[in-house]
Amino acid sequence: MGIGxxxxxxxxxxxxxRILQEALARGGDAADLFAEQRxxxxxxxxxxxxxxxxxxxxxxxxxxxxxxxxxGYAFSDELTYNSLLDAARVxxxxxxxxxxxxxxxxxxxxxxxxxxxxxxxxLMPEAGKLDILRRMDAxxxxxxxxxxxxxxxxMDDVRDxxxxxxxxxxxxxxxVVVAPGWGGVLIHESLGxxxxxxxxxxxxxxxxxxxxxxxxSPLVRVVDDARWPNGRGSYAMDDEGxxxxxxxxxxxxILQSYLVDKQNxxxxxxxxxxxxxxxxxxxxxxxxxxxxxxxxxxxDPASLLxxxxxxxxxxELGGGSVETTSGNFNFAVREGYWIENGKLTRPVRGAVLxxxxxETMQRIEGIGNDLKVETTRGTCGKDGQQVPVGVGQPxxxxxxxxxxxxxx
Amino acid sequence: MPRQPxxxxxxxxxxxxxxxxxxxVETYLETNTTIEVRIRQGQLELLSQSAIQGLGLRMFRDRRxxxxxxxxxxxxxxxxxxxxxxxxxNEATPREENKxxxxxxxxxxxxxxxxxxVVQLRPEDLVKMARAAEDSAFAKNERIQTTRDVxxxxxxxxxxxxxxxxxxxxxxxxxxxxxxxxxxxEGAQKREGTYVDRKRFLSDLARPEQIGERAAERxxxxxxxxxxxxxxxxVVFSAEAAAIFLQGLLPALSALNVIEQRSFLxxxxxxxxxxxxxxxxxxxxxxxxxxxxxxxxxxxxxxxxVLVERGILRQYVHxxxxxxxxxxxxxxxxxxxxxxxxxxxxxxxxxxxxxxxxPLIEDVAQxxxxxxxxxFGMDTVSGEYSQQVDGHWIEKGVLAKPVEGVTVAGxxxxxxxxxxxxxxxxxxxxxxxxxxxxxKELTVGGAA
Numbered sequence: 001m002g003i004g005x006x007x008x009x010x011x012x013x014x015x016x017x018r019i020l021q022e023a024l025a026r027g028g029d030a031a032d033l034f035a036e037q038r039x040x041x042x043x044x045x046x047x048x049x050x051x052x053x054x055x056x057x058x059x060x061x062x063x064x065x066x067x068x069x070x071x072g073y074a075f076s077d078e079l080t081y082n083s084l085l086d087a088a089r090v091x092x093x094x095x096x097x098x099x100x101x102x103x104x105x106x107x108x109x110x111x112x113x114x115x116x117x118x119x120x121x122x123l124m125p126e127a128g129k130l131d132i133l134r135r136m137d138a139x140x141x142x143x144x145x146x147x148x149x150x151x152x153x154x155m156d157d158v159r160d161x162x163x164x165x166x167x168x169x170x171x172x173x174x175x176v177v178v179a180p181g182w183g184g185v186l187i188h189e190s191l192g193x194x195x196x197x198x199x200x201x202x203x204x205x206x207x208x209x210x211x212x213x214x215x216x217s218p219l220v221r222v223v224d225d226a227r228w229p230n231g232r233g234s235y236a237m238d239d240e241g242x243x244x245x246x247x248x249x250x251x252x253x254i255l256q257s258y259l260v261d262k263q264n265x266x267x268x269x270x271x272x273x274x275x276x277x278x279x280x281x282x283x284x285x286x287x288x289x290x291x292x293x294x295x296x297x298x299x300d301p302a303s304l305l306x307x308x309x310x311x312x313x314x315x316e317l318g319g320g321s322v323e324t325t326s327g328n329f330n331f332a333v334r335e336g337y338w339i340e341n342g343k344l345t346r347p348v349r350g351a352v353l354x355x356x357x358x359e360t361m362q363r364i365e366g367i368g369n370d371l372k373v374e375t376t377r378g379t380c381g382k383d384g385q386q387v388p389v390g391v392g393q394p395x396x397x398x399x400x401x402x403x404x405x406x407x408x
Numbered sequence: 409m410p411r412q413p414x415x416x417x418x419x420x421x422x423x424x425x426x427x428x429x430x431x432x433v434e435t436y437l438e439t440n441t442t443i444e445v446r447i448r449q450g451q452l453e454l455l456s457q458s459a460i461q462g463l464g465l466r467m468f469r470d471r472r473x474x475x476x477x478x479x480x481x482x483x484x485x486x487x488x489x490x491x492x493x494x495x496x497x498n499e500a501t502p503r504e505e506n507k508x509x510x511x512x513x514x515x516x517x518x519x520x521x522x523x524x525x526v527v528q529l530r531p532e533d534l535v536k537m538a539r540a541a542e543d544s545a546f547a548k549n550e551r552i553q554t555t556r557d558v559x560x561x562x563x564x565x566x567x568x569x570x571x572x573x574x575x576x577x578x579x580x581x582x583x584x585x586x587x588x589x590x591x592x593x594e595g596a597q598k599r600e601g602t603y604v605d606r607k608r609f610l611s612d613l614a615r616p617e618q619i620g621e622r623a624a625e626r627x628x629x630x631x632x633x634x635x636x637x638x639x640x641x642x643v644v645f646s647a648e649a650a651a652i653f654l655q656g657l658l659p660a661l662s663a664l665n666v667i668e669q670r671s672f673l674x675x676x677x678x679x680x681x682x683x684x685x686x687x688x689x690x691x692x693x694x695x696x697x698x699x700x701x702x703x704x705x706x707x708x709x710x711x712x713x714v715l716v717e718r719g720i721l722r723q724y725v726h727x728x729x730x731x732x733x734x735x736x737x738x739x740x741x742x743x744x745x746x747x748x749x750x751x752x753x754x755x756x757x758x759x760x761x762x763x764x765x766x767p768l769i770e771d772v773a774q775x776x777x778x779x780x781x782x783x784f785g786m787d788t789v790s791g792e793y794s795q796q797v798d799g800h801w802i803e804k805g806v807l808a809k810p811v812e813g814v815t816v817a818g819x820x821x822x823x824x825x826x827x828x829x830x831x832x833x834x835x836x837x838x839x840x841x842x843x844x845x846x847x848k849e850l851t852v853g854g855a856a
Binding site for chain 1: 817
């Protein structure tokens, strides 16, 4: 007994069977039980000193009952047979008219991850974690004497120097070239969210009903890949037990596949693409991205600046968001440079990119051969659920995006 | 509902940590029971119930701090966590401010944050309210044929607190909410609009019909929106947009950020930082307020703090530690849940209503009225601001045409000083609120 106690000590095949039977006692298409325990370590280094140390041990379980488009979900922080049985009863009450209960069959299945993890930091002794933080702090301070304050949270990162010299951002539409790697947040927000099957099934996404039609420039292939090696969004199985897979969502600019979970898949008569994810046992699964990227093109990245008399090079994007109904999206540009006559010139500060997904994706006129997928950062929020994701792209050139900033 | 034994357990673990070598220990036990339903096209799409019960324990030893949280309240687990955390605490750096606040929370009058009527709400009651809101959105206009969803929920929240110096103290609070997001359609164009009301008391919640209707109006108003030309013009932020703006401003008023030189408002106490019609208040004692509580996450009694008074910066927002460092009284803004350390956060945080001397929109010849804000372009360290907005173009004092796909931008210090009008339409539907405000001039980035 104690921390790290196996979930199987509480949930064996017999108790799981009984809980799921209770969940489906009033009828329903499917039910699942999701139990979880985590052990988290967090260390904050502030102004060169270890500021706080935290251990977290959240643990609990939730029961979901699904009937067509209806979901009942209840969870308990207390991981006991009785509390989960109560949760099953509450979840089953979503079924308003009692129907015949289906027999259930619980079998054990083992899925192995399609990759091996490199350097699993959580397994490192505390001394090693503290060492990483101290080295990061020293490196940040050594970078430039103008760095006066550094705060590092373990498993997070610090940046950056050039911004202090930057001039204010311009305003208006102009050609934009986005750097490889993290720039993939653009595809994540602009098309990725609209591909998720819940908005498709409800008809609220701008991509609903557009399978087989053009949604981006013919140069564009968009991939969502749960099997990318060491990706933040990689997994052997999603949170509904479906295997993680590589899905080509857009090919040659044509919409091929949505990102599908089991419930919305049933309603759309499409197979799950292994995209049913949840933040923890406190949440029910919803369709989410994994590692999403624009696939590599054929252009030499340097050549993508050619012929631009005045434009913006986004070296580093910040956060972004999208409204999937209208397709209106926005991004902060954390590090940007003017492009003048095909060359990068002065840094630009405080710019944002805004646009409409479909219009903007049609305006991709060049894709580099330098694909990079970020595997160290990226957390996506939807419906109050935060999950780790990967994003990526090669260098991408847009003929025009509206850039906002303090000066004209 | 938390059960008495969990309280006793929290006390027992605290004593155990004290005996194991921690000099000061604080326990924070929180329970939260929430029911929410979501309706779409008249049908129940989601019924969810959550039962949260977690314990956070903060300990200090020789001015070093350690913390753990868990939802697993078995005694063996708690003992193991106390021991592991004490060991890791030895690695932390001693800091002068690493100690518990000394003040005791004194008794306060009834702040009216608990409504038994909310606790009694059943899922079928919530479904009924949500359906009524959706029906009224559909009834508003034939271009509203669908909704993203309508959500209605109720929660009961209870806190138990004790530390080495303070006897146990508790409070409980309720909240109830209704949020409608209908979608307006015209040809291939779809636009959604959301209206949310959230209150402590069921009787204070707006009627579902009113919520549905207002949400529908918002979605309809966005149809046919287009970008406008770039330029520098007067910009009016609706009450909701102003509240989002204010929320983004909070880090600049955080005393920790000020101390660490991470705020553009550092060193400006006593100076004019905003237009003379701007008063910004944080009030943890407001009756029935959504951010109201008897004590904060460190056991400090909540206060009403005037941060900006008629444009003059008077005070920052403090946790117990920053108050000690800056040698001022604590403001009761150590906000937390059981799974986090107290950080500086808002209680009821708002721009006060100003008695309107001039109409806000009526005397704008040409400008932008902003309804919605999106994006991460607010930097309270450097003071840079730019966000994606939608709203309406103002022509000769009236809302002339819907606008989207544009940005507004400025420098935060200049923007605040340039607020030249504040409305009186302050309405708390969240713990952060503002009346309509007007910026004399901002940069709008749009079409060429």
